[in-house]
Amino acid sequence: MKHFLGGRSSDDDDGPSGRSTSPRYNNDGPEANERTRLLPNRLDSDVAYLSPDDPAVTPYNLFTVRFTRYITIFFTFVTFLWWILLLISLFITPPGLSSRGSGFYAFSFASVALTTLVVLLLFFSAPSKATRILAVIMSVFLVADMIMILAIPKLRHQEAWTGVASAVWALIVSAWLLIADRTVKWGKAEEEQRLTGREESRRTLLEWVEVLLSTFFLVVLAVATFLVTCTLIQRAVDAQETPPGVLYWVDGDKYQIHLHCQGNVTDSSGKKLPTVLFEGGEDPVEYGLWHFADNALANGSFSRYCFADRPGMAWSDTAPSPFSASQATEALSEALARAGEEGPWVLASAGIGSIYSRVFSSRHGEAIKGLVLIDGLHEDLLSRVGDPGRGFMLWLRGIISPLGFDRLPAALFRGRNSQDRIWGIVSYQSGKQIFAKLQESLVADSLTRRDVTSSRAIQLRDVPLSVISSEVQIKEDGEWERKQKDLTQLTDNLHDWDVVRGAPHQIWKTLEGREVIERRIKQLVHGN
Known part of the structure; x- marks a missing residue:
């Protein structure tokens, strides 16, 4: 029996092994036209499988995966608007957005959330175990940050609702990274089994590059989140100091x-x-x-x-x-x-x-x-x-201050205490x-x-x-x-x-x- 795809003979598509690399339709069915489904139906069991390298083998065939990407794009847009608003508030405070602390921590959490979503979008179709592990690590650190900000009155007072909201949103985004990556992995395996007969265990060179880059960026984010957690712990210790007045x-x-x-x-x-x-x-x-x-x-x-x-x-x-x-x-x-x-x-x-x-x-x-x-x-x-140059350097120092590049070594190796950090020799940090x-x-x-x-x-x-x-x-x-x-x-x-x-x-x-x-x-x- 001869099979056709779009009017072409299946003999034209067979490789050396005689296996078709394209979906085939039985000649007994209706003649193919512009409305004919090119991918086989999930209930079909008598169709030939596609090559794993065929562009049609993609998790985007599934509505769940496409919907996950749409949600990620929406999250990215909302986070970008919030990030811009916090950036502006460092120079001119919009009504209701004032922070009694520096405002740099809220901006840092928003930056972590925005970068996480951008990385997820850039490498959306290349899920990996490393991504899921790093998402869990980031979530753990962000849970600790959220608990400290909410539980310690001094931190909650200084960060105000903007800092709390930014920390909670960063936690939600890190959890979404885990969910989205797991969803794409499921969708990829599902479509590979349906269209190629098995789940593909190999990766192309491009996929390996995508996995390597996404892992690198997420490692940087995980380290940054860890450092922010350390400086928050330091601030929690400093909150125990009583002012003289x-x-x-x-x-x-x-x-x-x-x-x-x-x-x-x-x-x-x-x-x-x-x-x-x-x-x-x-x-x-x-x-x-x-x-x-x-x-x-x-x-x-x-x-x-x-x-x-x-x-x-x-x-x-x-x-x-x-x-x-x-x-x-x-x-x-x-x-x-x-x-x-x-x-x-x-x-x-x-x-x-x-x-x-x-x-x-x-x-x-x-x-x-x-x-x-x-x-x-x-x-x-x-x-x-x-001087504008001085102002820019102050802004840059403020942006990276939640990472504690100077405060943490000063405490660990030079014995700087809470008084030194609040009003003393390293208060400028x-x-x-x-x-x-x-x-x-x-x-x-x-x-x-x-x-x-x-x-x-x-x-x-x-x-x-x-x-x-x-x-x-x-x-x-x-x-x-x-x-x-x-x-x-x-x-x-x-x-x-x-x-x-x-x-x-x-x-x-x-x-x-x-x-x-x-x-x-x-x-x-x-x-x-």
């Missing part, structure tokens, strides 16, 4: 500011003295100035001091972006009001913190009894802070502080410059002023010296301009520097 909700209860005050509002004779309000520079107040403040308090140079961590620094939450010096001043003022701290104040600030203190001073008028600028940054130099620096950089030469320029115009001219400068900084940077001189003209009541010999930018790191700072603060507090 109190956290106060500000800005409509969007985030919390850490405020610490020490001492009495009156001295030993009962006289009420101004409270010294410290503002940190590039580092938190706790790293250096806190110890100095305690010693000066013990020496009787002043009777009371306070300091607040700017948003994102040390114990304080991060604030929505953009965030300027004016907004930082409003947050500090609200925290002080909630704490019942009314002043009057002597402001002592270092580095870029002088920008914030000057804005605070201009807005509190008669409550300010003195200004001490410790190698303060001039507004004309804010362009250095807002914290995703929160990196995010705060990124926020600072984004608006330094625009919104913040406008704020401090306005503050100079409305600053009361009779406020006592002391300027303390670093000799090292002046010798290295001629422009810095000119701008330090200009700072001495902020008010008409300059007490002193000290250039501390051999002192670095952090002047309090030298004995002479500490003595000069303490002497000048004492003079302003006691009205000398």
Whole structure:
């Protein structure tokens, strides 16, 4: 009996073995036309099998496999939109998407989910055991991440709903990777048995390349997920540290500011003295100035001091972006009001913190009894802070910060503890502080410059002023010296301009520097 496919004789399709490589239709049936099914029906049992290399042997013949791919494409589209939204929120926070942490962890989870789906789509028709094993490993790590974020109040508070949603979605995607790969494997075996008579155990060179590439990318994702889990464990350990002060909700209860005050509002004779309000520079107040403040308090140079961590620094939450010096001043003022701290104040600030203190001073008028600028940054130099290259490097550091490339070795091999990471020597590695620096950089030469320029115009001219400068900084940077001189003209009541010999930018790191700072603060507090 002669068989035909599309009117062709089966004799034309037989190979050397005499076995047909194409579906055949019995001549007793209807004549083939454009609507004739080319693949044999699953119930047919008397048809010849196809070659395993025939393009018709594909799992895409099954609706289940095609539907799985459609769902994967839909997941990828949704994840990409979420990823873009989180990326934007690192620069400008959309309403309702603010995070009290860095936002980098939510972005990392979204990146893991998006990359997983892209890898799944690229190598969809090449399922492998390695893919399924790696999907299980990733799922285990992501389950641990989700449990830590949900179970530890501090992490849940910082990540907010965006971080929780991103972690849960990354877990769902990793589970979907396992389901999809297993579905394609089943579909591939099903179609091979139906069309070739057996399940194909060999792979073509292209399939091996696809398996190798998918395995490589998934190994990278699994390692990244493991590192994120390690840094979350580190954060969980750090969450046990108790702040020295109190956290106060500000800005409509969007985030919390850490405020610490020490001492009495009156001295030993009962006289009420101004409270010294410290503002940190590039580092938190706790790293250096806190110890100095305690010693000066013990020496009787002043009777009371306070300091607040700017948003994102040390114990304080991060604030929505953009965030300027004016907004930082409003947050500090609200925290002080909630704490019942009314002043009057002597402001002592270092580095870029002088920008914030000057804005605070201009807005509190008669409550300010003195200004001490410790190698303060001039507004004309804010362009250095807002340099695009610096901003990009901060963004890049923030993106990879959840991997802990610097934090994990510092803890394992250099003995860095929770205090070091929160406010100490390696606090600059914290995703929160990196995010705060990124926020600072984004608006330094625009919104913040406008704020401090306005503050100079409305600053009361009779406020006592002391300027303390670093000799090292002046010798290295001629422009810095000119701008330090200009700072001495902020008010008409300059007490002193000290250039501390051999002192670095952090002047309090030298004995002479500490003595000069303490002497000048004492003079302003006691009205000398």
